[in-house]
Amino acid sequence: MAGIGFELRKMLRGDSFLSDVSAYLYAAMVSSGPWLMSVLCLAVLGLYSYSGFSPQDQDIFRTTIVYVYAFTLIYVGYIQLVVTRYLADRFYMGDEKITLTAFSTSTIIVLAAGAVLGVGGIWFFELTFTYKIIAVVLFLIVAMIWLTMIFLSAVKDFRSIVQAFAVGTSCSVGTAFLLYPLFGLEGYLLGYTFGQAVIFFWLLARLLAEFPPGRVWDSEMFSYFIKYWELALIGMFFNLAIWVDKIMFWFAPDSRMVVPYLRTHDMYEGPIFFAYLTIVPTLAIFLVKIETKFYEHYHDYFAKIISKEDLSSILQEKQGMIRMLKESLREILIVQGSLTMLCIFMAPEFIELVGLSPLQQPLLQIALVGSLMQVMLSVAVIILFYFDLRKEVLAVTLVFLLSNVVLTWLSMQLGFTFYGYGYCYSCFISLMFSYYLVSKSVRDLEYITFSSQPLF
């Protein structure tokens, strides 16, 4: 994450309004990341899926896509942060040659383990053999997209990412519609998969163009899994925590089995996904703030330490950083809060617009609140990451995961009117916990900075 700042500041230094907007847009793209992409893609397909699709086929397809996104995100999570850290360290040492080597190594891991997982996961679903094969391919391609994005965001090439997604998503939608009349559901999925493949190869081409070829296997990367085991756990469990309430609802008593054993929960998923879209502005604003202004304070703070200043001027700099953090958080809360409030009031109109059931309105409203919490939680986590407090982030992640499991289960027991509250309260609890850790860490910042130094 820390890598993006420089590019953003460069853009912000250009005075034109346009460059400001593009910086914010890029920021939104990168920060909201994969999650947002998946929701967007589904929304597009969901809105335009009228062309003679049988409801059964539509359900199978939609559920497949949701499953693929959910499980690829969780699956790739274990490698994501570790590789990011590895690249950042290597780049810092000026070793950019390692990029493709690390990429090919992680590709091998992701594909090998992913193939086993994908096949194992889909095998028992009652779907045609062809459909299963295409689904596994889609699973691998989407997993590779997430992986490639990690490497591309390391070089701050956000334009390529946006372009690739724009073109690829269009291709997905286009070819899906094109192939459905010819091959039915399998054609539809194949068409969709093709578009995702376009995204992947676009990103891949960009990556290959950027870096010189290297060795295929990088054994050194593995030491990072041991050294930064917290990152592997955080990556996987944070994504799991985000998804676990949805997964649990697939198995709720009032969920529906599309085909054995592909399950969905019609009432729950829709509002949650839509609510999540509202966090885009926050992520954009926050990212720009943290990566520019906060980064400067952060940088100055350490610069003061290294340039042999006395403690009181170091502390002064820290006060500046705290002030800035508080300001940004207030700003985020105002913007996101107003947006969320607005959406809550506009919920009935929105529900009609996107074709949800009026019954889902309270769920959408609570999901909106939940999303607000979740985005604030991400903010806190990113700040903790800034100070390299991996153990703290891991603690937050585990709290998030456990509370979401427990509270979601509880809300399921309490019945439909309580749906969404589990997720929302889980976000709230994790948010409070993470803010406690952030404020404690900032307060003890110089202690953490100095005392964590190894003796030699």
Next chain:
Amino acid sequence: MSSDKQYDVCLLLEGTYPFVAGGVSTWIHNLIKGMPELTFTAVCILASSKEKAEYRYDVPDNFVDLKIVYLHDEVEISQNPFKKISGGNMEKLRKFHYRMDRNDISMMKEMVELFRDDKFPLSELFHGKKAWNMLVERYKPDSNDESFIDYFWTYRFTHLPIFKMLPLDLPKARVYHTISTGYAGMLGVVARVMTGRPLLLTEHGIYVKERKIEISQAEWVYRKEDERMRIESKLGAFQTFWIRMFEQLARLCYDYSSAIYTLYEGNRQLEIQEGADPDKIRIIPNGISLDNFLGLKPEDHDYMGQTEFAVGFVGRVVPIKDVKTFLRAVKIVSIKIEKLKVYIMGPTEEDKEYFEECVNLVRLLHLEDVVEFTGKVRVTDYLPGLDLIVLTSISEAQPLVIMEANCAGIPAVASDVGSCRELLEGRTVADQALGPSGIVTKVADPVSTGEAILKILTSPILRSKMSKAGIERVKTFYKESDLNETYLKIYKDYMAMDDLE
């Protein structure tokens, strides 16, 4: 490690015997060799295990089970969330520091015991919150404008070796004997506190003074820019930090030592200055093995009819030996004495630039035919042919050169440093009664040095007297076997002593 074996004497050594050759090491070697009836063991403090520790001496059979401690080796610190420093103990550590700042060492015993009971785990001392708070407190953030990062690292570097050594397992011995203050001295304090056995201290050079010189010259200790610009009289805050620590270590060692031995009066004064109790200090000069030097100069040497003279200078050609003053003195002498030969005996490659300057000075003074740089040679080969030994050092402790000259019956002219005066004029009344065995001159004074040389060379009776006085002096007061006897008696006395409180 801690077997129940008890040794007679445990030496506590820092960077010397048996791994580093030198004056102190040779002294220790001869001491052990001279008392085969006692068993010696030692704890040797070395800088790091990366440097190879090879024996430089053929260690005697009564020197056994030596234990090596590495001062600057990396330590693996395992964090244990259940091992914390209790609030009460932290308060004690605070109080201890406060008192140490005021030269009050009364809490040392308690501290050593707490450390050895693992009440202050290293991980907490270096990574814990409570220890951090104390560090910040001691830095005094409100009034301190020194670099904090340097304060932090200075704190760590100064304290880590101490924290590492406090809980160390020490061999059991009836007497502990440290040959310096500093880290070895602190081990001595720990041994004294934990076992109740007496601690003896022998200082050849004064550790604190040597560290002061080293630290004030060290460039790696950070100093603020504006301080660098000032005249070098004031040391930087971090240099002061280091020196203060060594001063405190010295004070601890002086206080816990039952007796302090040193080579000569000047050292004694320095020790008193650093806080040592004058009543504890006793001067025991070094001894010399007479066999190698006695009779080098023929008994029937004809002092009267001599017209050709040879003068020797023994020492490395480096600034601290002040060879230039010697050369200027030689010029004065060469004007009066025609047949003069001067040998400068010692390695010339240590400070090439300085050597170059000396050679130029020889040319400038037209002494090419008189002065010869021999390089490193065996001094005993030259001694029989010499009439006088000169030493113009700026700093010395108890120079072996003078003792050897005395022993060989060759008069000496020496600058007034270290114990030169004692060696040439006598220390005690009985010693002084033997008469001078040379002349002491002022430091860096070519004229008086030249005059002293002339006085000795041109007066056969004086030379003959000085020769006899020198031989007598060494035989009576500086015999190595006597030195060993003295120490043997000391050891035996303290070994027999009951455990101290």
